[in-house]
Amino acid sequence: xxxxxxxxxxxxxxxxxxxxxxxxxxxxxxxxxxxxxxxxxxxxxxxxxxxxxxxxxxxxxxxxxxxxxxxxxxxxxxxxxxxxxxxxxxxxxxxxxxxxxxxxxxxxxxxxxxxx
Numbered sequence: 264x265x266x267x268x269x270x271x272x273x274x275x276x277x278x279x280x281x282x283x284x285x286x287x288x289x290x291x292x293x294x295x296x297x298x299x300x301x302x303x304x305x306x307x308x309x310x311x312x313x314x315x316x317x318x319x320x321x322x323x324x325x326x327x328x329x330x331x332x333x334x335x336x337x338x339x340x341x342x343x344x345x346x347x348x349x350x351x352x353x354x355x356x357x358x359x360x361x362x363x364x365x366x367x368x369x370x371x372x373x374x375x376x377x378x379x
Contacts, residue, residue, distance in 0.1 A: 271303070277358070279302065279304055279308065279312055280312050280315065280316065281354065281358065282301075282302040282304075282358075283298055283302055283304075283309055283312045283313065283316070284316060284321065284322070284335065284351070284354075284355065284358075285354075285355060285358035285359050285360075286298045286301045286302055287313075287322065287333045287335060288335055288355045288358070288359035289359050289360050291332055291333045291334070291335075292330060292331070292332050292333075293333075294330065295309050295310055295313070313333075319339075319342075320336055320339055321335065321336055321339050321351060322334070322335055322336070323336070335351060335355070336351065337350060337351050337352035337355070338350050338351070338352065339351045341353075341354060
């Protein structure tokens with residue numbers, strides 16, 4: 264059975280769909296369990312979001328043995344009219360984290376420095 268993550272109250276800047284897509288962009292071979300843990304969602308919720316993203320053409324997967332390798336369609340346009348003309352790649356460039364970013368983030372206590 265899916266473990267229910269700690270509840271969150273209040274609003275957030277990102278949708279769960281954006282969080283899942285960013286987690287996949289960070290690791291194209293991530294298991295649903297790992298994505299759920301990173302996004303603080305249930306595995307069932309992540310599975311539904313992945314199905315949504317695949318149905319709309321933002322994501323596809325290739326089965327390799329017992330695991331999946333995900334492919335993101337970076338040129339697909341974001342869905343909301345306010346973001347018309349912006350591609351998924353633009354969003355992911357802000358959200359996806361690589362290993363170097365994680366190491367830096369954990370070393371400085373998760374603080375990100377702005378140049379503004």
